[in-house]
Amino acid sequence: MDASKLPPLRGSSIDNHPNAKRQQNGITVVDGNRQGNGINQLSYPYGLYVDDDQTVYVADESNHRIVEWKWGATSGQVVAGGNGQGSGAHQLSYPTDSFDRVVPQLGSAIWKIKLTIGSIFNSMINFNDNGTVSGIIQDVNGPVKGLCYMNRESIKQTCKHRKLYRYARKLGRVIMKGETSGDVQHIIQISLDCDSDAMLITVDSKKPFCHTGNHSCFCIQTSIKANLATLAEHIKSKINDDSYTGIMQRNPQLALAKVTEEFWEVIASH
Structure with missing residues (x-):
């Protein structure tokens, strides 16, 4: 691989003097085991990141993965991708200098299902005393469709299935929007307000949201x-x-x- 085409090494926030000099001769800290897809190999690595603990993260381009190499380790650990090329939530496609897009520590936990998107949101939200939070439902084209109440379980189910689940206060349980009517609301994006006590849930659905049959409750x-x-x-x-x-x-x-x-x-x- 042409070394002149490699992106610059990215490091942590450690302060380095602008006139600092580097040793011209170093040691191999990652790979050194020929090209391949083994856990101790790389294939066209393109982009590096070094964190505060001197752990090296490598964009293993041709293997479609991000690999973590701890200081002194003889093999790496896949923290993102590694499931073939693709656009799925568990895949990468020719990653390069993509560490602004993949946070290794958090990415590792999500990829290994130690954390879920729903649990992350639940840890960020300031719930009401009754354990609920307001969710404003907005169409992907802009108009507001309505408002519902969410609890921890409905947020988990919404993030897991990418369909709107809400907490029905009268029924006292979580139900999927459209469970009986068929007016399923597909999730595009979830955001929190500045105080983390309200959710903005963007959906992509041409089906009505209001129980009256109108597209919006604010008809x-x-x-x-x-x-x-x-x-x-x-x-x-x-x-x-x-x-x-x-x-x-x-x-x-x-x-x-x-x-x-x-x-x-x-x-x-x-």
């Missing part, structure tokens, strides 16, 4: 009703004012005349 009809109710309350609050609105409310004949006037203006405009 147009609901907005109109809310706006009319607000307007009615505002008008009622002015009944004792000296404004024209207040005078009309106290004088039904004047109000009728105003409605008639507006009616004929609408007719004339068409």
